[in-house]
Amino acid sequence: MSEQTVPVTLQIDGRDCSAHSGQTILQVARENGIDIPTLCFLEGLSGWGGCRLCLVEVKGVARLLPACVTRVAEGMEVTTSSPRLQKYRRMVLELLFAERNHICSVCVSNGVCELQDLAQRLGLTHVSMPYRYPRMPYDASHDLFRLDHNRCVLCTRCVRVCDEVEGAHTWDVMGRGIDSRVIIDLNDAWAGSESCTMCGKCVNVCPTGSLSRKGTGVAENEKRNEFLAYLRTMRGARQ
Amino acid sequence: MTPEELENVASEQKQTQAKYRYSLNVCMAAGCLSQKSDQVKEALEKEVERQGRQHECAVKGVGCLGLCAAGPLVAVEQPAADAAGAAVGERGMPRLLYKAVTAADAADIVAALDGPPVQRIQYPTSAPFFIRQKKIVLENSGFIDPERLEEYLAAGGYESLLKVLTQMTPQEVVAEISQSGLRGRGGGGFPTGLKWGTVAKARGGQKYVICNADEGDPGAFMDRSVLESDPHRVLEGMAIAGYAVGASTGYIYVRAEYPLAVKRLKAAIRQAERAGLLGANIFGTTFSFGIEIRLGAGAFVCGEETALIASIEGRRGQPRPRPPYPAEYGLWGCPTLINNVETFANVPPIIRNGAGWFASIGTEKSKGTKVFALAGKVVNTGLIEVPMGMTLRQIIFEIGGGTPPGTKFKAVQTGGPSGGCIPEEHLDVPVDYESLAALGSIMGSGGMIVMDDTSDMVDVAKFFMDFCMTESCGKCTPCRAGTAQMYELLDRIGKGRATAADLALLEDLCDMVKHTSLCGLGMTAPNPVLSTLRYFRHEYERKLVKEEGGNGSSHAKAEVRG
Numbered sequence: 001m002s003e004q005t006v007p008v009t010l011q012i013d014g015r016d017c018s019a020h021s022g023q024t025i026l027q028v029a030r031e032n033g034i035d036i037p038t039l040c041f042l043e044g045l046s047g048w049g050g051c052r053l054c055l056v057e058v059k060g061v062a063r064l065l066p067a068c069v070t071r072v073a074e075g076m077e078v079t080t081s082s083p084r085l086q087k088y089r090r091m092v093l094e095l096l097f098a099e100r101n102h103i104c105s106v107c108v109s110n111g112v113c114e115l116q117d118l119a120q121r122l123g124l125t126h127v128s129m130p131y132r133y134p135r136m137p138y139d140a141s142h143d144l145f146r147l148d149h150n151r152c153v154l155c156t157r158c159v160r161v162c163d164e165v166e167g168a169h170t171w172d173v174m175g176r177g178i179d180s181r182v183i184i185d186l187n188d189a190w191a192g193s194e195s196c197t198m199c200g201k202c203v204n205v206c207p208t209g210s211l212s213r214k215g216t217g218v219a220e221n222e223k224r225n226e227f228l229a230y231l232r233t234m235r236g237a238r239q
Numbered sequence: 240m241t242p243e244e245l246e247n248v249a250s251e252q253k254q255t256q257a258k259y260r261y262s263l264n265v266c267m268a269a270g271c272l273s274q275k276s277d278q279v280k281e282a283l284e285k286e287v288e289r290q291g292r293q294h295e296c297a298v299k300g301v302g303c304l305g306l307c308a309a310g311p312l313v314a315v316e317q318p319a320a321d322a323a324g325a326a327v328g329e330r331g332m333p334r335l336l337y338k339a340v341t342a343a344d345a346a347d348i349v350a351a352l353d354g355p356p357v358q359r360i361q362y363p364t365s366a367p368f369f370i371r372q373k374k375i376v377l378e379n380s381g382f383i384d385p386e387r388l389e390e391y392l393a394a395g396g397y398e399s400l401l402k403v404l405t406q407m408t409p410q411e412v413v414a415e416i417s418q419s420g421l422r423g424r425g426g427g428g429f430p431t432g433l434k435w436g437t438v439a440k441a442r443g444g445q446k447y448v449i450c451n452a453d454e455g456d457p458g459a460f461m462d463r464s465v466l467e468s469d470p471h472r473v474l475e476g477m478a479i480a481g482y483a484v485g486a487s488t489g490y491i492y493v494r495a496e497y498p499l500a501v502k503r504l505k506a507a508i509r510q511a512e513r514a515g516l517l518g519a520n521i522f523g524t525t526f527s528f529g530i531e532i533r534l535g536a537g538a539f540v541c542g543e544e545t546a547l548i549a550s551i552e553g554r555r556g557q558p559r560p561r562p563p564y565p566a567e568y569g570l571w572g573c574p575t576l577i578n579n580v581e582t583f584a585n586v587p588p589i590i591r592n593g594a595g596w597f598a599s600i601g602t603e604k605s606k607g608t609k610v611f612a613l614a615g616k617v618v619n620t621g622l623i624e625v626p627m628g629m630t631l632r633q634i635i636f637e638i639g640g641g642t643p644p645g646t647k648f649k650a651v652q653t654g655g656p657s658g659g660c661i662p663e664e665h666l667d668v669p670v671d672y673e674s675l676a677a678l679g680s681i682m683g684s685g686g687m688i689v690m691d692d693t694s695d696m697v698d699v700a701k702f703f704m705d706f707c708m709t710e711s712c713g714k715c716t717p718c719r720a721g722t723a724q725m726y727e728l729l730d731r732i733g734k735g736r737a738t739a740a741d742l743a744l745l746e747d748l749c750d751m752v753k754h755t756s757l758c759g760l761g762m763t764a765p766n767p768v769l770s771t772l773r774y775f776r777h778e779y780e781r782k783l784v785k786e787e788g789g790n791g792s793s794h795a796k797a798e799v800r801g
Binding site for chain 2: 047048049050051052055063064065066069070071087088091092095096098099128129130132153154172173175176177178179180
């Protein structure tokens with residue numbers, strides 16, 4: 001698209017910022033210490049523009065634009081935070097919380113979850129929308145990893161990292177609308193996947209507890225005290 | 240094919256047609272075919288032979304005759320008289336029309352050719368349904384056999400392509416389209432000339448032209464009828480567009496649910512290629528243009544241009560944020576022109592008759608005509624084409640014949656799941672892009688569903704929300720989860736289990752989904768709710784649980800007791 005980038009200046013929240021034309025609004029904002037909440041965005045992956053948390057107002061444009069994929073332009077005037085934007089962002093989070101079963105207290109990612117962090121940061125004190133409580137499946141077939149659809153926010157970071165970085169394209173999305181789900185290969189169990197390289201990139205980019213390493217969940221912290229009997233026997237034998 | 244050959248084929252065909260005193264045109268578009276018009280055609284052929292009139296009476300299958308409610312339709316034309324210049328009325332109107340024809344009527348129809356028409360099945364062509372229409376896109380529909388290139392050529396087909404290739408520069412073509420005032424017929428209403436100009440100016444060796452035939456609105460069948468009735472017109476429009484923007488390849492993205500349209504398109508492409516009207520060095524010029532068909536699997540969202548492009552590329556049909564627009568970064572990253580079927584179908588007549596002619600039809604900002612699929616509680620369901628600026632009342636009550644006897648008009652829904660419901664008091668607004676938008680609806684691609692007083696507006700909104708929820712691709716949160724929430728809320732309101740707080744939440748969600756969704760599907764999904772709330776709010780409120788009243792009174796009692 002952009003063969004050659006040119007320096008541009010723009011205003012973000014009233015501050016003059018310099019940038020080059022290939023940069024996104026989000027990049028320039030972050031360079032200048034202006035924080036815009038994001039969820040599906042992850043540095044190093046292609047832009048997706050799906051979660052709609054990073055929407056910003058641009059003067060002269062009727063629509064709200066996603067900062068993560070919108071390129072800066074000369075003279076642009078961007079507003080990253082307004083009562084309207086904050087309301088919409090909180091509603092996006094509410095929609096996500098109500099969409100599936102995000103129960104923090106029993107989640108492996110409690111305390112290290114980007115969705116939880118965002119809710120706290122944006123001051124989401126309660127969810128006003130009715131919870132949908134869908135019955136979602138769970139795949140614990142793999143030796144190392146787990147997939148819990150209850151916690152998935154469909155950010156597709158796993159899909160993108162697997163395709164763009166690992167090159168395996170094990171992940172994809174099936175179904176549409178509210179029935180969308182991330183799948184492994186052709187909707188197979190993770191354990192038998194021939195394309196999965198077990199690199200664990202998907203687990204590490206997942207913002208919630210949807211993808212996790214085994215052994216980190218409730219009731220998985222098994223103690224192994226067999227060593228004591230073993231040591232005693234060995235030491236006894238030496239004496 | 241050389242220009243001379245084009246003329247020869249056309250005039251030969253005209254002579255062949257002029258040999259017949261009568262032509263029995265049997266509608267072979269999807270609507271009449273589903274009522275066995277193919278058997279009617281067969282019976283007429285046999286009957287013509289039996290009565291020994293095969294030398295003066297032709298029987299042919301034609302495209303949509305419009306009045307789908309009364310199918311199968313048979314029109315009786317007089318090609319010999321027409322060729323002699325005795326054409327009566329305006330083009331696009333049948334001379335004599337028979338409705339609800341069965342195979343058993345064939346003998347009577349053929350026997351009555353010279354005498355008075357068979358009255359019991361005659362439909363008056365002087366009815367408002369015919370005389371109030373203005374046919375540009377549908378001018379050949381119902382007159383030519385869509386499966387024969389020669390008939391399209393005899394009707395002046397591909398002359399516009401010849402004209403642009405031999406007499407006009409690409410810039411002149413773009414200017415002509417711009418001056419005509421043609422706007423995108425897919426529903427957005429973006430100025431077509433401006434779009435063409437942008438793609439023409441875009442840098443890049445390879446460019447593409449895409450025809451969006453992924454018509455998905457419930458109850459809409461305009462594009463389908465055009466493709467089934469006059470496929471060459473769309474191919475010609477695309478080739479002209481290809482010349483104007485500098486593209487050598489075109490794609491038609493058509494849904495697989497339209498097998499007849501696909502079959503006729505394929506046949507048309509093959510005929511045009513064989514005749515050298517598509518392919519390399521068309522009319523001996525340096526211009527080459529080929530067209531391929533891509534079948535869609537019927538996802539509504541694939542009508543959105545970036546999702547459509549993703550689907551052609553073999554990827555999941557999901558939209559992506561714009562900008563960049565396809566004009567700059569489209570199919571396989573190349574500049575791409577993407578227009579709707581009806582938009583392309585308007586191009587050949589504009590070139591043939593001039594931008595001024597087209598601009599003289601319609602309103603100040605909306606030029607030309609618009610094809611509508613009239614459906615629902617209306618007497619004359621069918622396909623119509625009217626000049627922009629005609630009022631909704633004229634369309635529904637004059638052309639459409641109003642609601643069936645014993646029912647009362649309540650609202651008309653335009654624009655499908657992206658549009659809104661317009662009540663009786665606003666029926667006198669002229670149909671154009673701006674007026675409909677001001678009423679909270681949209682022009683849309685041309686679906687027009689009439690509703691009578693038996694329709695419950697909450698139910699109507701719920702139906703469309705169900706559609707949007709099911710058809711959402713699931714990429715962006717507001718559309719994926721928001722439509723599901725709105726559907727649940729509408730369901731609760733409909734069942735009388737919702738409170739005023741639920742209605743307030745529904746309105747909040749409408750605002751949020753409208754302004755935060757990624758593509759047009761989500762942005763317009765709240766429209767059916769918003770417009771019914773605007774005009775029929777009482778129907779929502781009537782169904783609410785009287786929460787506040789209840790609380791208030793019990794509270795009051797407590798106070799008294801205290």
